[in-house]
Amino acid sequence: MRGSTLAAAGEVVELMLEVPQGQVLRYDMPALCSALGVPPDRLTxxxxxxxxxxxxxxxxxxxxQVRAVTREDLAMDRHGRIIVGVYHNGRPVRRRLYDPSTGSAQRFLLFGTTGAGKSKALQLQLIAEKINGICSxxxxxxxxxSVPEAKDxxxxxxxxxxxAILMLRSGVAVAHERMRRYSAAGRNSFALxxxxLFHIHLDEINRLLEAGAPYRDEGAYLVKELGRTGRSVGVGAGLAAQAAHLEELGGSDTLRGMFKEGEVTLLRWSASMMRQLVSDGLLPDGAQLMPIPKVLRTVTLRSQFDPDLDEDDDDAPGTQGMGYVLSGPHPTSLMRHFRVGSIAPVAGLDPEIxxxxxxEEPVHLEEASWKAAGPAYAARHDPEVMAALCQELQEEKEKESKKVIPVGSGRQGAVLLQDRVWTALISAEEPMTADEVREAVLADGGKKVSLGGVRTTLGALVDAGHAIRSAHGLYAPAQ
Ligand SMILES: Nc1ncnc2c1ncn2[C@@H]1O[C@H](COP(=O)(O)OP(=O)(O)OP(=O)(O)O)[C@@H](O)[C@H]1O
Ligand SMILES: [Mg+2]
Incomplete structure (x- = not known):
């Protein structure tokens, strides 16, 4: 009997498939859905x-429908894991907050387009951190x-x-201080x-790291430094973001390292981002993630002569909170986070959350690190001092930005290679490879340039946030 017929009769159908030894199983999701007569949201x-x-x-x-989260779900098990939701087959989805076997702090990445459920998933994590005595x-x-209940x-x-920059500077200083203290005490790892345990989370990190954002370079550096130094001293980091490409998040490889080792959850995301994850080796070759639609609605083709044309599909269930835990044991298995608080908007803070x-009071940073955490940490409950520190940072940044030569400011007589490359990029209608950029630069009749020189210049433009590099080595001006 066809799977779809059984499923239509209200039963779950499980097919175990195997290809002959020596072959690798490959599949095409739309073709499979078409062959089985099942829409993609009902097939895994x-x-x-x-x-x-x-x-x-x-x-x-x-x-x-998924149930609401409970405090019991969020208590760490002996492997340092909590339960954050369910897989499609009803099994629990676990996220590791800490690795007791190595003493390693974790990094967390939550990706999804707007409204995909990033902030709720972050809220769930922050609740878990408070329950488990983690300083957040x-x-x-x-x-x-985004996460208003978390404030206090x-x-x-x-x-x-x-x-955020002041917070990241403090966090990095604390990680360095812990390193000094632990090494003086002869400890080479962290133990609860x-x-x-100390975690820094940033929601909407894209606002800090996107091209053109004023603190992009320092933000990317600090995030990278936290990732590099925090693991062995109990300092973890969590980022929630929306972006069309990884390059938009700090340029170069800020997040790539974190991605490879972190607890990565991908919520509803564009197909191009999914492809990029595969081409970057972040998903196993051949693995496919069913793109998550915004709502679960079966498309019904209707003729314009059909009198029922004006059907109301506002009741189609949403997919917020659904995603894939790429770092878990079932990266291609659709999951959904538990519900956290009310779905309908509430006036003021949500009492359920x-x-x-x-x-109880949230856990505070250990006193031995307060000095290292610096003036911003000391002023965290004093809005006036905090505002003054932020103002100081803003002025510092403005002074610095005046020193940078903006793109397009070719000095008289000597046209910079940067400007020639930039002109080539903005004159092209489509993203270009480094080779194509070089050809365009040579065509301007100026001095000969090497491919290496063009590549270095493109890299500098990407790092400065003026250009972006796509997964396939294509360059385009940043918007
Ligand atoms: N697991 C879930 N189950 C049911 N509803 C959810 C779930 N997660 C989130 N939602 C609902 O989806 C909506 C959007 O969630 P959220 O604000 O977390 O998304 P977001 O990705 O942070 O969006 P934005 O880009 O706007 O910040 C909220 O109304 C929320 O109640
Ligand atoms: Mg949000």
Whole structure:
């Protein structure tokens, strides 16, 4: 019997597939859906990366309804994991907050387009951190509007780009201080029970790291430094972002390293981003993620002569909170985060969320690191001093930016290679390879240039945020 017929009868169908030894299983999701007569949101494929796959067909999307999270879900197990949601087959989705076997702090990445459920997933994580005695700092870069309940539930809260930079500087200083202290004490790793685990989270990190953002370079440097130094001293980092390309998040390879080692969750995202993840080796070759639509609606083709043309599909269930935990054991298995608080908007803070946080004080940073954390940390509960520190940083940045030669300011007599490359990029209608850029530069009749020189200049333009580099080595001006 066809899978779709069984599924239509209300049953879940599981097909175990295997290709002969020596072959690698490959599949084409749309072709498979078409062959089985099932829409993509009711079909999942999980493979072992080699020969075997389980194809599951559901009578309706199994994740349309998920229950609310509880404090029990969020208590760490002996492996340092919490339960954040469910997979399509009802199994729990675990996220590691800490690795007790190595003493390693974790990095967390949450990616999704607007409204995909990033902030709710972050809220869930912050609740878990409070429950588990982790010291959390939060930069809520949408003016504090994304995770409002967290404000008094974390040790340090900021909501502006300046605040985020001050917070990151403090965090890096704390990581360095812990390194000094631990090495003086002869400790080469972190263990729970002495200093608290300490996590810095930034929601909407794209606002800090996108091309043209004023603190992009320093932000990217600090995030990278946290990732590099924090792991062995109990300092973790979490980023939530939306962006069309990884390059938009700080240029070069700021997040690539974190991506390879972190706890990565991909919520609803564009197909091009998915492709980029595969081409960057962040997903196993051949693995496919069913793109998550905004709402679960079966497209019904209707003739214009059909009298029922004006059907109302506002009731189609949404997919917020659905995603793939790329770093988990089932990266291609659709999951959904538990519901956190009310779905309908509430006026003011959500009491259900406050209750999950619990009434106790949030965990604070250890006293031995307060000095290293510096004036911003000391002033965190004093809005006036904090505003003055932010103002100081803004002025510092303005002075610095005046020193930089803007693109397009070719000095008289000597046209800079940077300007020639830039002109080539903005004159092209489509993104170009480095070779094409060189050809265009040579065609301007100026001095001969090498491909190496063009590449270096393109790299500098990307790092300065003027241009972007796509997955396939194509360059385009940043917008
Ligand atoms: N797991 C979930 N189950 C049900 N609804 C959810 C879930 N996660 C998020 N939502 C709902 O989806 C909406 C958007 O969620 P959220 O604000 O977390 O998204 P976001 O990705 O942070 O969006 P933005 O880009 O606007 O910041 C909210 O109304 C929220 O209640
Ligand atoms: Mg958000």
């Amino acid at each position: 494929v999980e493979t072992d990366g080699l020969r075997r796959a389980i194809v599951t067909i559901y009578p309706s999307n199994p994740l349309t 700092w939060l930069g809520d870069l949408k003016f504090g509007q 539930q974390v040790d340090f809260h900021v909501h502006t780009p300046e605040g 029970g002495l200093d608290p 406050l209750e999950l946080y619990g009434p």
